[in-house]
Structures are given as C-alpha cells and as structure tokens.
Amino acid sequence: MKKAIITGITGQDGAYLSEFLLKKGYAVFGLIRRSSSFNTGRINHIYTDPHDPNGRLKLIFGDLTDGSNLAKVFHEIKPDEVYNLGAQSHVRVSFDQPVYTADVDALGTLRILEALRSVKTPVRFYQASSSEMFGKVLQTPQTEKTPFYPRSPYGCAKVYAFWQTVNYRESYGMFNCNGILFNHESPRRGETFVTRKITRGATRIKLGLQQKLFLGNLDARRDWGFAGDFVEAMWLMMQQDVADDYVIATGESHSVRDLLDETFEILDLDWKKYVEIDPRYYRPAEVDTLLGDSTKARKVLNWQPKVNFKELVRMMVESDLRLAQRDKTKLRHQESDEEDVKMIMAQTAAGSLGHKK
Ligand code: NAP
Ligand code: G4F
Helix, strand or coil: CCCEEHHHHCCCHHHHHHHHHHHHHEEEEEECCCCCCCCCCCCCHHHCCCCCCCCCEEEEECCCHHHHHHHHHHHHHHHEEEEECCCCCCCHHHHHHHHHHHHHHHHHHHHHHHHHHHCCCCCCCEEEEEEHCCCCCCCCCCCCCCCCCCHHHHHHHHHHHHHHHHHHHHHHCCCEEEEEEEECCCCCCCCCCCCHHHHHHHHHHHHCCCCCCCCCCCEEEECCEEEEHHHHHHHHHHHCCCCCCCECCCCCCEEEHHHHHHHHHHHHHHHHHHHEEEEHHCCCCCCEEEEEEEHHHHHHHHCCCCCCCCCCHHEEEEEHHHHHHHHHHCCCCCHHHHHHHHHHHHHHCCCCCCCCC
C-alpha cells in the first residue's frame, strides 16, 4: 500500500486530496497543528479510529516551523509521496504577518526538502505553488514559462519555495514537482477568501441573518476553478516518469463583480443594495488579473477541469444556503431555549419552583 504524507490536511485542498488518495487505496498521514479548539472539521467524515489497524487516515502533530519534527515524521513513516499543502495562505494577511508567512511558506518548504534529502528510500515531493507568483503579470495568459513578479509577502515566499523545489530537484536528483495552481474554490473554502465570503454573505442576507456584505476591490479578475478537480492534477504530476512543473487553471477569467452578479442572481437579489466597499480589504499592492494556460498539463497529464465557473458558484451557493438555514434554525431554538430558561428562573424566584426547606 502506498503511503502519502499531507501537510495542511485540515485545509480546503488537504480535505479533497485525502479523500482522493484514500479512494486510490493509499494510507494517508496528515500533519496537524495543535489548536485550542477543533480544527479537523473538513476531515472528520473520513477520519478513522487511531487504534483501528485497518484505518488508512492517521493524524500526526507537526508544524512547518519545526524542522526536527518533520525529519522525525519522514524517517518514521517512510512515505512514497509528500504533498506540501501547509501554508499561511491568505494574501491580505501576509502583509500583516510577512515574517511569519515567510517562515511557514518559504522556510517551511526548505525544511521539508532538507528533511527529505536525508531519507534513504525514494520519495516524491509536491509543492503547492501559486499563480500569485505571477503577480503583476508580464504575459497573458500565464504559462510555465511566464516570469514571476510577486506582489505580496505571500507571493514572494511562494517564489522562494518554488525555486528551492526546482533547485533540490536539479542538485540532488530528487523527484520534486511544482503545481502552479490558479485560484480554486469549493464549499470547503475558508470563509475569508472572496468567493466563499460572497456566497456565504449572500445566502445569509437571503435568510435575513445578515444585512450587508463588506468587500474590497471588485475589479480584480481571477481564473477560478473547483478544488476537487485541482487535487487530481496534483496526484497526476506525482505519477509521471519525470518530475516537472505544471500550470493548473481553467483558462477562464472573471471579476469579483461577475462573481457578485452570478451569486446574487441565483438568489434573486440585487447585490448593489447590499454590498459596501470597505477600504480595509484593499491590499497595499494588488494582483489585478490572472488567467492561466494549462496546455502542458492537459497534454502531458491528460488533465482537464470538469466544473465550470457557473457550476462552481451554484455548488457553493447551495452549500452555504444549507448552512445558513441550519444557523437560522439553531438561532430560533436558542431564542426559544432562552425564553424557557427565563421562565424557569422567574418561576424559581417567585417561589413556585423554590427549594423546599
Ligand atoms: P487553506 O485552506 O488555508 O489550508 C492551509 C493549511 O495549512 C491548513 O491545514 C493549515 O492548518 C495549514 N498550516 C498553516 N500554517 C501551518 C504551519 N505553520 N504548519 C503546518 N501547517 C500549517 O489553504 P488551501 O486553499 O487548502 O491551499 C493549500 C495550499 O495551496 C496552500 O499552500 C496554498 O498557499 C496553496 N494554493 C492555494 C490556492 C487556492 O486557490 N486555494 C492556489 C494556489 C496555491 P490549520 O487548519 O491548523 O490552520
Ligand atoms: O479570494 P482572495 O483572497 O484570493 P487571492 O488573493 O487571489 O489568493 C488566493 O489564491 C491564490 C492563487 O492565486 C492562492 F495562492 C492564495 O493562497 C489564495 O488561495 O482574493 C481574490 C481577489 C483579490 O484581488 C482581492 O483583492 O478578491 C479581491 N477582494 C475583494 N474584496 C477580496 C475582497 N478578497 C478577500 N479575501 N476579501 C474581500 O473582502
């Protein structure tokens, strides 16, 4: 049975990739960070009892800032494949936490590469590179040959990690791949990324749980795909005879405004009545437009996306509508529970439920 280690298993892509690898028959080992509250919500449905000898998903505590722990994990598990999806992945936040972002996203990758270099069994390595590396784009559409021009601490950290991945491949003959993935979304997308923020906000507005939606730059354009399609490309890269780097994208670009049109139209609402601009969501430097050309992946990996923009938005709206409905029901129950508690307390104070002496 093949063994894969996934860093960032609790994130959006980690959850989809785990499901995908488990279906392929892999034993999956996920690195998780210790957290003061549960952080495994996206993978609870596939998690098995840690003592079950047949359980194929195991979680191990670890952190990309702790190199000695990474080396220990690799030596103990001797994986066939390592997928490095762990990152401080929010571009806006990287301006507030540039050093931390570099430590996790750039040096974290280097720590993995160094640890893997000392593992004696052959290991294949996947690095979650990003279209953010193209930043202020020098060519459209962007291919594997387009020069990088990062526009954020996050983008700079990912460029560093990209080149170290290539460098270790060329210097030490390691099987290292970079997947240069354009934006990919899903119902499991973090709530502060723009797609999910919009589908979540719009559905809550529809059900009366929220009045307004505050956003930043509505003119930015992105090549948005479905995360479930994109994790298949990660795996395909790792099954080739030769390690290489690939752009993974849909080849369609839409603005944040298009996303608002599409989302609110499904809900029969006019977004202009609800959306307000909040400059806090502007970035010191913006990536205005991204559009990927994944011809190489389509030819070599025989990969192509299955879900288009409209289908993606509908999938996210339906899922968020279900969650909003659940929140509304919970709120109603809470209100009626609150009434019950008040009534019981009032009766107690009045003596009708008072303690007998
Ligand atoms: P995500 O949902 O934000 O997940 C990030 C994961 O990294 C989480 O599991 C998080 O753990 C973990 N993590 C954060 N800091 C860590 C640390 N110090 N040590 C170990 N793990 C840490 O991101 P995603 O959307 O799934 O993206 C996966 C990867 O692809 C990331 O590297 C991202 O930068 C890259 N990428 C994403 C896209 C996209 O559009 N989604 C496009 C290109 C590249 P917690 O749950 O504990 O926070
Ligand atoms: O959804 P976003 O935060 O994604 P961004 O910055 O493109 O980064 C994502 O994709 C990258 C791949 O290119 C990944 F590497 C990265 O990890 C992450 O997954 O923002 C998209 C666009 C930006 O131009 C932003 O300025 O939407 C604009 N935007 C407008 N209002 C907003 C908002 N973004 C966020 N997060 N929140 C807003 O209120």
